[in-house]
Amino acid sequence: MSWTIGEADIPALARGAAVFGTGGGGDPYIGALLATQALRKHGDVTVVTLDEVPDDALVLTVAMMGAPTVMVEKLPSLDEVVTPVHALQESLGRPVTHIACAEVGGVNSTIPIAAAAALGLPLLDADGMGRAFPELQMVLPTLYGITASPLAFSDEKGNTGVLRTVDNAWTERIARVACVEMGSSIMISGFPMSGAQAREALVAGSLRTCVAVGEGIADARDSHVDPVARAVELLSGRELFAGKVVDVERATTTGFARGTATIDGGGDDILTLLFQNEHLMAKRGDDVLVTTPDLIIVLEHDSGEPITTEGLRYGQRVRVIAAPSDERWHSAEALAMVGPEYFGYDVASHRFDGALEETR
């Protein structure tokens, strides 16, 4: 059943999306500002569930591509958000009917709301991952043979481009070098798909789930209940670790924010998080606890507010939770695309499961 996103929903949605964003996607509050501005100017956005979208709909994803460290300093104007959609629509020669999120996570769950508002189009209650990942081809639609291209990109200076590539990895490669050259942050629109394809390939109910998680954390806090425990419950996850951030190493290279964070639990108990925009691996001492594609989430110790990878600071008291990703990310084909080995870590995928409870 369709519902409506208004200005009042944005804080909870942004908070929940930052939880699923597993550290990536940029500062959710900055992304929220843009969505709020769009909703004030253009009115509420109708959110359509996947079972309602017509088979012959033309769905496009809208996202910001680049290093979150740069994205938060280059938040686009509303004009910039819709530019790649117009460019792609013109290239396709037919009108887009629905906007979708490529991922949930900070800016990239609120940018599509701004785009839908500015374009006067409905938004799908869905996304391409059920989390965030750093590269463009890393969406479930790739596993269903849906092409990222034609994909349009644009920057704040007014440069635009439309790519048509032989596969989604090539869309990523060419768009990424263009992104870096254009200042490490661009707007993109791509993955044109029918309603029938969207129903099959996307993760259903993402936005509703983000709002529920975001509200759950705030409600728990207001009710003096542990908000981290509430998040764990809503995500069917487990708390992995609690401690103090004692070291963060980070470099913005080839358009990504890569690094490691070290969390000291006391008594030589150390958790290390390895990230590339998103948290990709959690190690306790030398033991790998969980890896991509399952979710590794850092929350502020008391408030339960999600902390992005670029928001990590020395001295923060945090709690790290793990949660299962969409089941489809665990196929061999999916792991080849988003497993730890793809990112250069010499370990097999460590899947989140109940056994983690014992490792606490």
Added chain:
Amino acid sequence: MSWTIGEADIPALARGAAVFGTGGGGDPYIGALLATQALRKHGDVTVVTLDEVPDDALVLTVAMMGAPTVMVEKLPSLDEVVTPVHALQESLGRPVTHIACAEVGGVNSTIPIAAAAALGLPLLDADGMGRAFPELQMVLPTLYGITASPLAFSDEKGNTGVLRTVDNAWTERIARVACVEMGSSIMISGFPMSGAQAREALVAGSLRTCVAVGEGIADARDSHVDPVARAVELLSGRELFAGKVVDVERATTTGFARGTATIDGGGDDILTLLFQNEHLMAKRGDDVLVTTPDLIIVLEHDSGEPITTEGLRYGQRVRVIAAPSDERWHSAEALAMVGPEYFGYDVASHRFDGALEETR
């Protein structure tokens, strides 16, 4: 008056274009193979002079972009040559009527012949430079406010893109990083212009001049006359130096072939050539003799055959000649785009003139 390019014209045209190419543009004989193949398959190409082109013509340039060192190993198929033209035509929404050369120089004077043959379109007897330059925006049309974009690019794998940029320097920047990512060699089509714009902005008669210079060198050789002297006469140039290549340093970086060549004239008389795809500066000892935008050309000592920068080898006996470029390259605006300082050499433009005769 229009004329026709057939298979028999290609060797002379390719040789002449390699002379004007001032070392760049890739091996002219490899480019000639592609043009010959196209003319055999599709028939002769009509060449239209600038005074004949209708004001409302739609002219596009077609070229290969990349490092000549790579271009000669990745010669495109005829299908690949026409791919960016089709992509650009579709983006523009109207049919192209004429093909033009962006530059004269090896591959990029013969690729447009192949494109015109394969597309069944007339070719303009003109080009955008009257020589070759390494970057896409370095054409006279840029000085007339003609935009490089929309510009289409494609590779041999089947990836294509269409850029629309705020200026021609941005077209170069984005296309260049895409080019490097796609293997340091791509096909491009851009600079859409009307016939009236082409008449104003291009260098008239380039192809006819290339054929004349290419034939002149061969005729002199056949008549046992010095072919280098004949080339000098046809170019209104001067011979700068004669000697043996004793050192060539070269690196293919960020999509260009950069380097220096040292030529020993005997008795401590050394000429140094600095190049980035094309020869950009000639120094005798510490004295700068000529710089870009004027032409610096290396010919084989006896045969007068042009030698490209990637064809330079230790031990070659060569003669270096200089010749004037199109007068429009000497404006302050043009020198800011193609003068020696743009290329990172800390010298003012040294213009070719008669005084060079005394430096011999």
